[in-house]
Amino acid sequence: MEKILGKKQIDDWIAALSEWEILAPSVEDGIWAYRALSGAVRLDHSNTTQPPKGLSFPQREVFFSFEQIKGEPPRLTQKMPTATRRAVFGVRPCDGAGAVRMDMVFSDHVADPYYQTRRKNLAYVGLACNKPQGSNCFCLSVGGSPVATEGMDVLMTDLGDRYYVSAVTETGKALMAAAAKLFAAPTSVDKKLVERTHADAVAQPQRAVKNVDAVPAKLKASFKSPLWEELARACIGCGVCTFLCPTCHCFDINDESTGASPVKGNRVRTWDNCQFPDFTMHTSGHNPRESLGSRLRQRVSHKFQYFQENFGMPQCTGCGRCISECSVGIDIITTVNKVTEHAG
C-alpha cells in the first residue's frame, strides 16, 4: 500500500490512532529520544541520540518480585509488561535494521517473553533519510540503506510538502487504514519523485567500512593483533558506545532487596556493557577480557564477526552513534578498517 499524506495532516493521522500510544522524537536536556508524544509531532530532526531499542528492551525492568517470610517458601510474582500497542514515528532505517537484529537475539534458542511482549505491540513508522543524518553515517557499507524498510511497519519519505507513505507490514496497513480518508493515491509525479529521492539518498557520500564481506575472516585472523590495545588505549570504559547502540543487547540480572525480614525485593534486568571490566570477571578474580584492547576487540568482533557467523549479517547497522558520542574519539569504522587492513 503506497499513499500520499500532506505534511500538515500527519497530526490528524496520529489523532486517528486512538487505540495506539504514540511515541515520537523529542528533545529533553539536549537529548533526542523517542518519547510519548505531547503536542504536534516533529520529524524535522536528524537521527535521535538514543535509538528506540529501550522501548522493547528497557534499561531496567523487573522480571518478578519475591517475598520470603522466615520458615515459609518464597512467593514469586511475575511482572510481565502490559501489552500496550505503541506506534513509534520517525524511526530511521538504521534503527529499523537494529530492531531486526534485536529480534533475532531475543527469539534465538528460546524466546524472551519480556522482550517479545513489548516488541509485538510496537509498530515502527519509519522515516527515510534523504541525506545522511550525520557525518558518521555508514549504513550503506554494512548492508543497509538510508531508505530501507527492514524492521519498519510503515516507511515515509519526505517529498517536501508531503510524505510518500508505504505500508511494509499488515500492521502498517492497519495504521494507515485507521485514517484512510487522509491519504491520497500517489500520482505518477509522486512515484517518479520518490524514486528519484531514494536514488539520490543512496548516492549521497557516506563513510564506509571497507569490504564488509571480507571483514569476519580478517577479524578472526587478527584476534592476537597488537592493534587492539593500541586503538583502545584512550578508552575510559564509559560504555556510551554500547548504551547508545541500536543492537547492543547485553544485560545483567540482579536482586534488588527492599527488605531483609521478610526478605523482599525484585529480580531486575539492567543493560550491561562489554566495555566494563567486571562484565566477564569470574568470582575468582580471573578475567577472560581483562584489558581495554580485549574489550574493544569483543565489541567490534561481536558486531562484525560473531554475529555474522551466527546470524548471517553484521550486527552493526551504521548509525554512527558510538563514534559521534565517544568522548575520546574511538571510531568503529577506523578500527575495523585498520585492523582488517593489517590482516592482509
Next chain:
Amino acid sequence: MPDNIYLPELARVVHIKEEVAGERSIKTFRIEPVNGEAFAHECGQCAMLSIFGRGEMMISIASSPLIKEYKQFSIMRVGRVSAAFHELQVGDVIGIRGPYGNSFPVDDWRGKNLFFIGGGCGLAPIWPVITTAVAQRDYFKKITVFYGGRSPRDIMYRAELEKLRGDVDLQLSVDKTEDGWNGYCGFVPANVMDKAPSADNAIAITCGPPIMIKFVIQNLHQLGFADEHIFTTIENKMKCGLGKCGRCNVGKDYVCTKGPVYSWAQLKGLPEEY
C-alpha cells in the same frame, strides 16, 4: 522450557554435606522440587541457582541423570551467592532454572576405556559422568579415575570415591602429603604420567583448575590421545544461561548454550577467552 525462561522453580534443600573446610570450603547440597517434578538433565549440564535477595549463579549439576529424586550441587564459597548458599540449612527453599548447556556424549563412549582426570572442585562437573558410567558398568571397558586435591582434607566426595573401588581404578593424589596419606603425592598431571594410561580405544575426560588442564592435555598428547578423544568443560561468567546476556562467549559461541562441554579438537580452534 517454561513460558517465562527467567522464572525459577522452587526447590527445597534436603541434605547438606561439608566436603572441604577452610578458606576455600566446599559444601554439597541435595535439592528436591517443592512442586511437581524436577526437570530432566544430561551429564555435564548446568543450572542457575537462586537465593532470593542475593541473586543467581550458574553451577554444574553434580548428580547423575539416573537419579530422579534429587539434584546435587557442590559449591565453593567464593562470592556473594555462594556465600549465601553456605549459610543455608536443611529445609530452606531456593530457586532453580535450567538445565543449560550441552552434555558429555556418554552414549558414544560405550565399549571404550574411560579416563577421568579431575582436580579440586573440578570433580563435581564430571561426577555425573563417572557415576552414570559406573551405574551402566557393563557398557564400558576399564574406568579409571585420577583425582587430586591440595591436601588429603581437600579431597571431595571422599567416601563416595572409595565406594567406587572395584568398579573403577581409583588413583587419588595430593599436592602436599600429610600423615596417614598412602596415595600418590604430586600434581595430578604427574600422577597421570606416572600411571601412563594407554590411549588405545580410550576417552579422557578432564576438569579442574586451568593450569592443571593445560598440563593434563600436554601429557595426554604425549600418551597418544587424539584431540577428539579428550573432553573438558569450560566456565565463564553467566547471567541468563540462554545465549542472550552476552558475556560468556568464546568467539561466536556462548558457553551457556554451545558449551560447557568441548572436545579438545573443538576447543583448540576457539580463542582463549575463558
